[in-house]
Structures are given as structure tokens and as C-alpha cells.
């Protein structure tokens with residue numbers, strides 16, 4: 001190329017680069033480069049939006065009068081903030097929260113079964129598969145959005161999932177999916193474990209196994225948190241389980257405490273991410289649950305096909321691409337099956353093009 005041509009060529013190249021940066025390319029003009037997706041099992045929308053339920057704060061559910069103050073405020077707004085301060089002071093202030101049925105925002109499952117494996121599978125795959133009809137440890141025949149993303153070059157080796165429940169290796173199909181899945185009491189493996197990770201491995205070994213299928217949430221959270229800080233994956237999934245376990249056990253006090261611990265774990269994760277250049281201003285947070293539960297006075301302990309109200313869930317989003325519309329009211333119904341494509345859409349990826357039966361992205365949250 002002679003000098004005269006190159007004098008023309010360079011400004012032209014610059015212009016082209018400028019244009020392509022503004023075009024809706026694979027990144028869609030969005031700012032999200034990383035996803036933090038945290039779920040807690042079977043936490044009702046009722047507690048998320050109203051805080052503690054007075055009718056359930058009774059001795060037979062594990063709450064003495066002296067303990068009520070820990071969770072009690074007069075108004076639902078003050079009660080929910082006492083229960084989940086990070087969700088209400090930060091996520092609702094900067095993002096969006098769906099599922100308050102009292103205010104015309106309905107979030108539901110579409111699987112009709114209202115228990116865990118179908119709920120997680122619907123969340124990750126974007127549709128309810130009638131073959132997923134038990135909590136048995138059967139490898140998921142369907143590809144999840146996490147596996148789909150991990151199969152694309154920008155995300156390969158950049159996905160990691162941590163689940164308290166030991167069924168996650170099946171739900172995410174660990175044998176096939178190609179990314180790290182750590183669940184239940186499993187130690188983290190590897191030659192270069194940090195001292196903290198080695199300690200967490202020992203604690204999983206040494207701590208009483210109150211439930212066979214999952215440890216206390218702190219062990220799972222700290223394992224995920226340590227991995228997050230040291231390995232810095234672009235897509236981190238974390239699922240906690242105590243909210244469901246204590247509810248099944250009839251311990252409303254510990255169910256509430258677990259909800260509070262979930263909120264605190266999310267805060268720690270988010271604030272740590274914001275202190276890291278790789279994540280600051282480039283990370284979207286998604287929060288959800290896998291199913292609802294029944295109503296007071298007794299059905300709150302359970303959930304399932306025959307438990308009225310347990311199809312109702314909630315979900316929340318916050319990040320650089322989510323308009324700060326706060327607690328949503330009078331919205332179109334959103335479904336669990338929309339989460340997979342919404343997660344992908346934050347990254348500028350069209351999951352529904354690959355999986356047409358998946359629910360469509362919730363555009364209100366991916367729209368700055």
C-alpha cells in the first residue's frame with residue numbers, strides 16, 4: 001500500500017472500528033461481562049416482600065416471644081428490610097425485584113411440580129421437561145444455559161457452579177457439561193488448593209452432617225467465595241439450601257435466619273466483586289428461588305404439585321444494564337423459564353435461537 005492510500009485507509013479503519021463498537025454486535029451494546037447468579041432453595045415470595053409472617057412466629061415453629069424482635073417490625077416494608085437488608089437497600093434501589101403478587105407482579109414456575117429438580121432444570125434450561133419429574137440423581141438430558149455458554153469460546157473455562165444440594169451434579173450434568181460443579185459435602189480437588197480451600201475441605205469432613213444431602217450453607221458459600229476470589233470465573237452460580245431444609249423441618253426461626261444469611265452472602269459476594277477491576281461495573285447479579293411454598297398455618301413447610309401457592313416464586317436483577325425500576329408492580333407475569341435466556345441476553349447471547357422452546361428474555365431488565 002502506498003502512502004497516499006494508507007493516509008485514507010487509517011481514518012477509514014478508525015471509522016469502521018468506531019461503527020462496529022456502536023453496532024449491536026454479539027455483545028449487543030451491553031456492559032455486562034460477568035454474571036453472579038445466586039439462588040436459595042424454596043424461599044417464599046411472602047417473606048421476601050413482607051418479611052416475617054406473624055402467624056408463623058409461634059412457639060411450635062421454634063419462635064419464642066423473646067425472639068420475635070429479631071424479625072419483627074410493624075410494617076411489611078420495615079420487616080422485609082430487617083430480614084433481607086441487602087436485597088431491599090441495594091438490589092431494589094439499583095435493580096428490579098419481581099414477584100410481589102399483592103402489587104400485581106406475579107412470578108411463577110411453569111413445570112407444574114413445584115419441587116427442586118424440576119425447578120432448577122426449568123431455570124437452567126428455559127423450559128419444563130416432563131421427563132424431569134423427580135429429585136432422583138439422574139443426569140439432566142437437556143443442555144443448560146451454563147453448559148451452552150461454556151461451549152462458546154468467550155466463556156469456555158469461565159463457568160463454575162456450587163450447590164449445597166448434592167443433586168446439582170445431575171441437574172447440571174457434570175459428566176457432560178465441561179465446567180466445574182462442586183456440590184454437597186464434596187471436597188474441592190486440585191493440587192494448588194489455597195489454605196482456605198484446604199480448611200473448607202476439612203470442615204466439610206469434620207462437621208456434623210445434619211442433612212445427608214447438603215451441608216450448612218456457610219460451607220457451600222465459603223467454598224464458592226474462595227473460588228470466586230482466586231479463579232475469577234466470568235459466570236459464577238451458587239445455590240444455597242437451608243431455607244428449604246428448615247422450612248421442611250418446621251423451624252420458622254431458622255428458615256428466617258437462613259434467608260438473612262443468604263442475603264448477607266449475596267452482599268459479601270457483590271461487594272467483593274465491586275472491589276475487583278475485572279467485575280466492577282461489568283457484572284450482573286441474578287437472584288431467584290427454585291419453587292415457592294404453601295401458606296400458613298401449616299402448608300408453608302411444604303411445596304409440590306398439590307400445595308397451593310407453591311408455584312409462586314420471586315426473582316431479582318441488578319447490574320449495569322438493568323434500569324433501576326426497583327420493586328416491580330403491575331407487570332406482565334414472568335416465569336422461571338425466562339431466566340436462562342435473560343442470563344444469556346445480559347451477555348449479548350441469544351439463547352432462544354439455540355433453544356426455541358426456552359422462555360423469552362425479560363426485556364425490562366436487559367434494557368439500558
Ligand SMILES: [Zn+2]
Pocket residue numbers: 041042115116117119244290291
Ligand atoms: Zn427446592
